[in-house]
Amino acid sequence: MNDGRDPFLPGASSPIARLVEAFHRLPGIGPKSAQRLAYHILRTQEAEAQELADALIEVKRSIVFCQQCQNLTSRTPCEICTDASRDRHSICVVEEPLDVLAIERTNGFHGLYHVLHGVISPSDGVGPEDLKIGELLARLRDVETEVSEIIVATNPNLEGEATAMYLARLLRPLGIRVTRLARGLPAGADLEYADDVTLGRALEFRQEVQ
Amino acid sequence: MVTGRIPRVIRTPAIVLRHRRLGEADRIVTLLTPGRGKVDVIAKGLLRSKSRMAGHLEPLTLVELVLAHGRSMDVVTQAQTIDAFPAIHSDLDRLSAGMYLLELADRITVEHAEAEGLHDLLHAALVRLARGDGQQVVQRTFELALLEATGFRPELTDCLRCSESVAAEAAWWVPVEGGVLCASCAKTYPEAQPIDATALRVLRAFQSVPYEEAGRIRLTDELAARMEQAMHALMRAVVERDLKSAQFVSAARRARVAGEASEDTETAKDD
Ligand SMILES: [Zn+2]
Numbered sequence: 001m002n003d004g005r006d007p008f009l010p011g012a013s014s015p016i017a018r019l020v021e022a023f024h025r026l027p028g029i030g031p032k033s034a035q036r037l038a039y040h041i042l043r044t045q046e047a048e049a050q051e052l053a054d055a056l057i058e059v060k061r062s063i064v065f066c067q068q069c070q071n072l073t074s075r076t077p078c079e080i081c082t083d084a085s086r087d088r089h090s091i092c093v094v095e096e097p098l099d100v101l102a103i104e105r106t107n108g109f110h111g112l113y114h115v116l117h118g119v120i121s122p123s124d125g126v127g128p129e130d131l132k133i134g135e136l137l138a139r140l141r142d143v144e145t146e147v148s149e150i151i152v153a154t155n156p157n158l159e160g161e162a163t164a165m166y167l168a169r170l171l172r173p174l175g176i177r178v179t180r181l182a183r184g185l186p187a188g189a190d191l192e193y194a195d196d197v198t199l200g201r202a203l204e205f206r207q208e209v210q
Numbered sequence: 211m212v213t214g215r216i217p218r219v220i221r222t223p224a225i226v227l228r229h230r231r232l233g234e235a236d237r238i239v240t241l242l243t244p245g246r247g248k249v250d251v252i253a254k255g256l257l258r259s260k261s262r263m264a265g266h267l268e269p270l271t272l273v274e275l276v277l278a279h280g281r282s283m284d285v286v287t288q289a290q291t292i293d294a295f296p297a298i299h300s301d302l303d304r305l306s307a308g309m310y311l312l313e314l315a316d317r318i319t320v321e322h323a324e325a326e327g328l329h330d331l332l333h334a335a336l337v338r339l340a341r342g343d344g345q346q347v348v349q350r351t352f353e354l355a356l357l358e359a360t361g362f363r364p365e366l367t368d369c370l371r372c373s374e375s376v377a378a379e380a381a382w383w384v385p386v387e388g389g390v391l392c393a394s395c396a397k398t399y400p401e402a403q404p405i406d407a408t409a410l411r412v413l414r415a416f417q418s419v420p421y422e423e424a425g426r427i428r429l430t431d432e433l434a435a436r437m438e439q440a441m442h443a444l445m446r447a448v449v450e451r452d453l454k455s456a457q458f459v460s461a462a463r464r465a466r467v468a469g470e471a472s473e474d475t476e477t478a479k480d481d
Contacts (some may be wrong), residue, residue: 014403173472
């Protein structure tokens with residue numbers, strides 16, 4: 001089956017090594033997990049492997065960016081953007097498509113979205129020009145826009161903060177209210193171990209106990 | 211004979227420069243330490259919501275760490291924030307400037323190279339930004355001090371080619387060579403750029419006077435922008451790559467100026 005080399009060795013030119021490599025490139029998959037997944041595929045029926053391969057190709061061929069919110073969708077404008085029951089006065093700006101799903105699960109927001117596809121992160125080589133910020137401005141400058149509030153829901157870290165503050169600065173001249181998700185301590189956190197910024201914010205945005 | 215590694219645990223202050231994901235929940239954190247320069251360490255379980263270390267290992271934070279010796283990299287076992295510089299985080303101009311200082315310190319230093327005093331230089335600059343010192347002065351003096359400490363001190367007074375001293379009015383700027391040329395030497399150098407005489411004079415002053423004195427020099431927005439342009443070009447040449455954070459500093463300022471301009475028109479309309 002092989003020339004005596006370990007078929008799972010990275011860099012080996014066997015089909016298995018190629019598959020391991022491919023899995024290893026996926027986010028969050030280490031070398032061990034990549035080997036386990038490859039071994040799992042080896043043991044499955046060919047039809048099952050074919051189904052996975054087809055699904056991969058299908059998703060690449062049929063999914064596009066929504067021309068309005070930039071979310072990934074099979075048709076543009078997407079389902080949310082065309083849903084007449086949604087509130088057109090507010091747009092929630094998120095980093096990634098998965099964040100839309102997370103906010104939808106809360107059932108607490110009924111406006112529209114805008115997906116930036118990243119966050120300002122100079123150390124990763126990402127600046128404002130690499131994000132879908134121009135597309136957001138174009139939406140807001142549209143004469144027919146009804147948007148009066150932008151809720152910036154980027155992550156509560158350095159890059160998320162920088163992105164939120166930059167957006168606020170860009171949007172202020174447009175006369176649009178820009179808000180940020182209130183940041184509290186994560187559930188289960190100890191005050192004792194909380195860092196100062198988080199604790200400070202949690203205090204600043206404190207709410208009345210009902 | 212026992213040749214095993216000596217197990218060790220060290221306690222050190224550090225400034226967090228950046229981090230990147232490692233596997234499902236871990237992170238590789240890049241630090242600038244006083245004793246060992248720039249080092250990468252592993253922080254385990256940082257992406258789990260109950261991690262007690264997560265908030266303490268964000269970039270632009272001065273932390274006190276306990277590091278355990280690991281096979282390829284040291285592992286963070288305890289982290290405690292000393293200063294999270296909240297005043298920097300509360301203002302976009304300061305924040306983008308802070309990100310720029312971090313990227314510079316990161317790009318200019320080689321891992322484990324004990325560039326003397328870099329940690330202290332960066333710490334001092336962050337403290338100055340946080341207490342509201344002029345951002346232009348903080349950034350320019352940091353750039354110059356960083357270049358000095360890493361052996362890239364720019365030549366701002368004598369021509370790089372003929373060594374004659376150059377009047378600010380007659381100087382040409384050559385970022386890739388790290389300094390100025392006199393007018394006649396610049397003729398044979400296509401990459402030479404004109405540089406504003408006042409901008410060059412102030413940069414010369416920043417290079418030679420203590421920080422407190424530099425801080426007393428008043429800069430107009432226009433002059434500050436010219437100095438920034440010249441120094442960004444120089445830093446780009448030194449680290450041999452685009453500095454995204456430098457572009458972000460400029461983008462943030464452009465957005466502020468545009469906002470102020472539109473406020474002025476609003477006020478004018480109200481009158
Ligand atoms: Zn859409």
